[in-house]
Amino acid sequence: MKTLWFGAAAAAALLGAAAPASASDLRPLHIFSAAPAAEAGGAVDVSEAQRMGPWGFDRTGMNAAVRPGEDFFNHANGAYVDALVIPSDRSRYGTFDALNELSVNRMRAVLDASAAGGSASGDEALIGTFYKSFMDKASVDAKGAAPLTSDLAEIRAAASKEDLARLMGETMKGFGGSVFSAYVYDDAKNPERYTVYLGQAGIGMPDRDYYLTENFAPQKAQYEAYVAELLTLAGWPEPEANARAIVEMETKIAEVSWTRAERRDDDKTYNPYTLPELKAYAPDFPWDAFIEGADLTEAERVVASENTAFPKIARIFAETPVEVQKAWAAYTLTDQAAPYLAEPFVAAYHGFREKTLSGQPEQKPRWKRGVSTVDTYAGEALGKLYVAEYFPPESKAKMEALVGDIKTAMEARIKGLTWMGDDTKAKALEKLSKFTVKIGYPEEWRDYSDLTIQADDLYGNVERAAAFEWAYRVDRLDEPVNDKEWGMTPPTVNAYYSPTKNQIVFPAAILQPPFFDPDADPAINYGGIGGVIGHEITHGFDDQGRKSDGDGKLTDWWTAEDAAKFDAQAKKLGAQYSAIEPLPGSPINGDLTMGENIADLGGLLLGLDAYHLSLEGKPAPVIDGFTGDQRVFLGWAQVWRGKYREDALKRQLVSDPHAPPHYRVNVPVANIDAWYDAFDVAPEDAMHVAPQDRVRIW
Template identity: 70%
Template sequence: MKTLWLGAASAAALICASAPALAANAPDLSQAPRMGPWGFDAAGRDMSVAPSKDFFDYANGGYLTRLEIPADRSRYGAFDALNELSQNRMRAVVEKASANTAATGDEAKVGAFYRSFMDEAAVDALGAKPMAADLAAIAAIKSRDEMAGLMGATMRKFGGSFFGSYVHDDAKDPEKYTVYLLQGGLGLPDRDYYLDDKFKTQKTAYEAYVAKLLTLAGWEKPAENAAAIVALETEIAKVSWTRAERRDDDRTYNPFEVAKLQAYAPGFAWKRFLDGANLSKAERVIVSENTAFPKIAAIYAGASLDTLKAWSAFNLADQAAPYLAKDFNQANYEFRNKTLSGQPVQQPRWKRGVTGVDSNLGEALGKVYVAAYFPAENKAKMEALVGDIRTAMGARIEKLDWMGPATKAKALEKLSKFRVKIAYPDKWRDYSGLSIKDGDLYGNIQRASAFEWDYRAARLGGPVDDDEWGMTPPTINAYYQPTKNEIVFPAAILQPPFFDPQGDPAINYGGIGGVIGHEITHGFDDQGRKSDGDGKLTDWWTAEDAAKFDAQAKKFGKQYAAVEVLPGANINGDLTMGENIADLGGLLLALDAYHISLKGQPAPVIDGLTGDQRVFLGWAQVWRGKYRDDRMRQQLVSDPHSPPKYRVQVPVKNIDAFYEAFGVKPGDGMYVAPADRVRIW
């Protein structure tokens, strides 16, 4: 799945007896604020900076100068402000459900889940007891083969595994579900945290965190086992693929018959693993990082059983910590949020509570959210915008001078088959089989996780549900799904600064239009281009056209790789390639679509700004924000998206219309010579 913003919200756990009620005279926190009278925050600019010198600072510098990252955040900006709005709205929904003890159906489940999370006193009183049976099951393991079965089972609930798994559309047979297997075993955000001296402090803190949780869980020899666990994971990191390597859709599609997997990667009991994960009927799997699998299996086989048990106990405690007593919860926050991301203060319990409801009962919550907060007319306006962007993409494909007619025909066919989903699903999930109980937070999380896992496992080998959504309506995000060849826009993103129904069309085209264009372009980025109009991973390009595309993509990657965001920390142009191409294409399409919408009439001038200038400003406004340094370093090694500033700066330098709009000349900070500008879509 290609997203507009990956990892926008940190994982949360839920707490206190009750969140404080909003005062009667408090501001209405459920209403989306407008960005000035015509959709743009003109006061957020820094007029002392010329747009030709630094466009991002010109567009957002005033706002950023005044912005202080809230203490319970590791970053803050346009996405985060909307996320807070969404959280406030979800809070109103879940608190109403929580107060209605006579509720039935989905409302009763939402209310009971939230109550179980907010009853902090009851959670604290239980200490580590909720984990007791699971810890005992780990301690009772007698062999590595038995441990492999337990690792499969823990994927349904809490716990870790040396190998991950999920059921998803088969990339080469997208009408059927299949099992994917991928490398796992690491507790830090990326392999670089184990291998790069820049993260030595974080690695040391991680070992202390492992020891802390093992101590709290009552596991024997916590310090000794923590050292063994980190040493074990370091060995796994050494043989793991990089994130950039894992982006390659061709390299990561490696089908294996389950019967032959044991011989390929001996040392790990694959059938026991799949049986434990309720995937017994799988006869064929897709192995992602195929060359890493035998090496990780060998590490597993060579590890002592005691270390594997301690590793499993830690992973159980780590994943469960946000839903356990305060000492577990605090330790988890101190390391995961404060040490790794620089977040000074933990989020209030109610915020973590509504996030938990959204994560585990997302469509039950989303159905009420949409009814309360999403105007039906916004869906029709979005459909019109999507239509203009699609028209613009078709025109751009037809005019490409580097692409031959055979590839163009296939590209246009793919574009014609794009499926579009806006705001919310046409059919909602049925949660009737999920049991949610008051006073059982740990159990509620486990049952919700197993319910979701088993729902997907049961579909293995069956027809794909084309109506399914991969995000809930209150999510501030969007995505492109290659196997379905679809673009999806949840309800919560369809508001300022992305989309203002009363705002200037140019700002809307630069905002939500750029987002729409971004997702459409994902279907034609360096990986999305490998799937055809039916979602099948197949090569539909001529060799000559593919070589021309790759040359421009590499040229684009070098522009990003040259950017030093923090001392000694540059953007990874290979890891961020797909998102960067989507940003460039999205902005180009937004500009073209705005021109289409004018129907030959001149664009109005507003506050001295031309239509094209406002499109660029609409895009820049979406990406305004700040990061704490630790969070930024984490993003640079683990996130396929470039930092927000460079999602503006680098693409616009490659768009000729930007130079015309703002009078950029040779010698200006934003200038790139025409011959060096990247031309893809």
């Protein structure tokens, strides 16, 4: 199943969710974090988010025995992390997950009420019926593999490479795999219009490294066993032999695919072609059939993201026997459909995708998975009822004021930069002035009236929802871009920046403690939600965001001299992260995490500056012996407390553009002069970085 876009095909977020490689990997969205979506535990609890101590910080979670300059993350969070036991249905747990638990429980309450309402209509009836179809385990189990029958028959009937390419195009609107992905989103060089983006695809594990490095050899072996298991469950012939051939094919694709770090480059991934040009450039793939299957025949041009990989992947497709391609299509169909099928499929999916790849011992309870499914496929219908129940209007007004404070701080920082020339400064300030912000929920909600949901057809519901979403994207190719569209649902604990819209977005669910507490000490809020706001604003000026102007157009508005100075500091920051090995033999990739690292450093600086501005020249109060600056830094650190299972951490290090939380605290603070003053950090301390070696960008 292709990841649904909900308008989010281009942003950078606070926390990115782990997922198999798919079209979602192409998103230029800048997302704040990497928390898994909709993973919650325990009984339904719709109480308020837990306050973090009397003034917004949980002092009991500190480890005072660790000096701030020795390990600031552990100084601020060590006691909490040491005592933390990751729930058995989780691959990680921490602050994000705890708040996400509240959001998921609230969604469950909305869905339970909707499912129970005999007189429900409209969105309420739709999400209630969708949820009931997921929760009716007896009906789903009774069908066994039957829901796959029609789709598998289409695969069996394929007689040529053209037939297979057409089926690959059709998977954009349903279950199944393709060696090329497609999506429709804002044109990066003409952001007022939509365009078709194509990308490399064709691998079923989280990253090419899983196929090519010894570090993941055990996972690769277990992947082959998983492929064989699903083919057996689907009734496909010769499952073991076909599984070997499938993994061989995917390994060849991995070998010629771009790395994730290479795929971050907005300039290198913008490669427009007319269809005749694409056919000439990568002639070994039946593009006409693929485009027809995806209903994209009206598109006059496409943008090929990893273009140099296209001819190589096309050649692999051409050289792979039709019968192997058909087995691969049957496997990818079954893999993506498995969560919505009978228990043997669900158990196999959990055994590999969650247990093997992320170390999660137990499967999430069915109700959690049901909540996640409805949020994924009918998220705004659910979100509309969610915010009516759980998002107070005053939170929106207070957030708007905080955003204004952070923008003021950014304006001052740009004006005060010593390394940037006046021409570039003027354009940076112009871009900042054009930032727009969305808080809480959309002004205009999606209309789901044409989506058919049936209480006894979970598989069909998901297929129809995917087709509904794809048609929504494709049908607007000739329409102007809708700037009111959201890329996340309101119950999402996250935030993002969209470069094509020059827009920062904060869903309702993140506007709660520990990020935002209207009754907390202001310094904690400036370190928490202030740092988040600053993070998203800084994404507009990170190594990729800086390439788009105030109107969202991908264009070079920098002088060569200023760009060179920026790049030098960015490389310096990347080297700091690349020198860190969270696990032996598994370093942070400073190139892959570059944008998020710049945004973390800039975000914390902006939160600190905005706090200083809020004091209006008055001295900061001291609370429980902590100064104002100390509390800002502690507020940032508290946001990131948590821990990972080892397999989940290994997965993040190769596939996620965010550094692990421990280093999202320690590396930024070590580059901020005020942190040294606030905590009396000395040259002999382990985290000390000499002043001349500290990174100074924004």
